[in-house]
Amino acid sequence: MAAMTEESFTSDAASPPAIRLRGIRNAFGTQVVHDNLDLDVLRGEVLGVVGGSGSGKSVLLRTIIGLQIPSAGEIELLGEKIEAGRGEMPTRKLQGRFGMMFQDGALFSSLTVAQNIMAPMRERGGIPKQFMRELALLKINMVGLPPNAADKFPSQLSGGMRKRASLARALALDPQVVFLDEPTAGLDPIGASNFDMLIRDLQGSLNLTVVMVTHDLDSLVAICDRIAVLLDKQVTVGTMSELVANPHPWIQEYFHGPRARAAFEAPGLKG
């Protein structure tokens, strides 16, 4: 598996990255979250983003998709320059080409789960109603929700189920780039590893690019091609083996703690 994915993004090495960040600076009042941050996300890779709580992972995702306007720097998403703050949301042009799963779900509370998943399809238009319903049920099953969840409202779901429903909505149109903010937090371990496999499968057949914030070391080991560590307002990117060798104390602690060791001992370790 490692070999296959390695190939799928290195063979395009000459191609422009799916996402390109240069000199990003984000600040809330006097608190600087990102400073002069550069990041390339290659096409077809699964990039894990890690970092301490409050280090700015969610803000980074919001910045990439144009929800958060950086005070400096430039962003290119799928070859399209995101010029935030110029009126029109840049993301509109890329509608349907990327999906975002928010950390706390952000499901539309007045729609059922199925309607939530159908919402992006409705926006796209031209899809027969019955087929939309089937697709919604398909996604519901794919993310491991029981079929009877389809007609429930978000307030009637458990926390983990909401998470899955929100993932199903992010995947509704099989986007090219998906941003996942802690997708497996709150899932049971079996569900979490099923989810990892799902991302892998979709990634394999659709050449998906995935940017995923996760603290789940198993996910990092199992499906991430590279890992971006948010440290000191910037990112350090590398494969698992490169990072394990990185001398930075936080990285050392992260990848050599007892939890990390347990994850590495599981089969599927690469690097």
Next chain:
Amino acid sequence: MSLDWGEQDVAAAAETLLSITETGGELRVGIAGPLTIEAVARLDRQFRQAVKASPRQVVIDAGGVTALDSAGAWVLRRTSEAFSGRGIEVRLDGLQAEYSALLEKAFIPDPDVPTDEDRPNTLIVITARAGKAMFDMAHVGRDLFGFFGLTIVSLLGLLTGRTKLRFVALVSQLEYVGLNAVGIVSLLCFLVGVVLAYMGSLQLERFGAAILTVNLVGISVLREIGVLLTAIIVAGRSGSAFTAQIGTMKVNQEVDALETLGLSPVDVLVLPRLIALFIALPILVFIGDIAGLAGGAMISVMKLDLTIQQFLIQLKGSVDFWDFGTGILKAPVFAYVIAVVGCHQGLKVSGSAESVGFRTTKAVVESIFIVIVLDALFAIFFAEVGI
């Protein structure tokens, strides 16, 4: 692969070809091009049509599939299962190996889940709704009564020192419901005073009794207009805010969190709002009265050629303390109604953002309704006791 960002796939999907041929009992379903959602949305009808046939065996030739997403995988699977479910042999040919994992995942365990198209008869729905509305109304009355009781208990707790007053919350609510409302209340009362005086003077002039305009304005503003108008404005701006604030907290489970901390939502959320409105509304009514009279005075001066002194003397002769007193007495009662209804609806919010909106509307309508009903009862009461 070329270096586009998906535009080519989308364009190509418009050209995806589906060919269905039947030769000697064998149905061949040939697909050429990307089988992605754009293509499938277009070809879905044809796929559904195709499975109506009953050949001896079926070959799905997916050798020409150049891209597959989950929508495409589902259609392949649905089509082949529609045949195999009827005992017809199906073979899937030529699908690239990298897509097989996706095909595996494209599966709906129980496709017969009721769709939202399966709605019952409209007549039944309407009848059921009417019945439900009747019951709801009865329940609202009962609930509201219960909630009135709760707030009384909570207020008594305050007097006996069981709960303590949240002073900071009270002050901030006072600023919000009281101070910030002064502008709009005085402006609207002033304008209504102007209208009353103007319309009144036009009519009364015809009887040569233009001076009585002052009596008209004085009595109606002090007894009714000032308090009613202020109560309606406050119900619209503060009652609704109470519902929305508490309702949003309910949605975010903040209210549940309060309960787990051993705090009563009534003590923490309702009491400061209730007391703030209790204090603020009489003051606002007083300001509204003054503004209404000022509006009347302005028209009297401009239209009736009275001086301010003459206006005040006429006013003094025409109204007594109880004209003012009845108005201001009603204010705390209305304040109680508005606050209790607003907070009650807020606490009844369940789950969704839609529910917050629904409850907010209800709070405003309900509190204005109750305020006006009470106002009528007060009018009868005051008439009977003769003040």
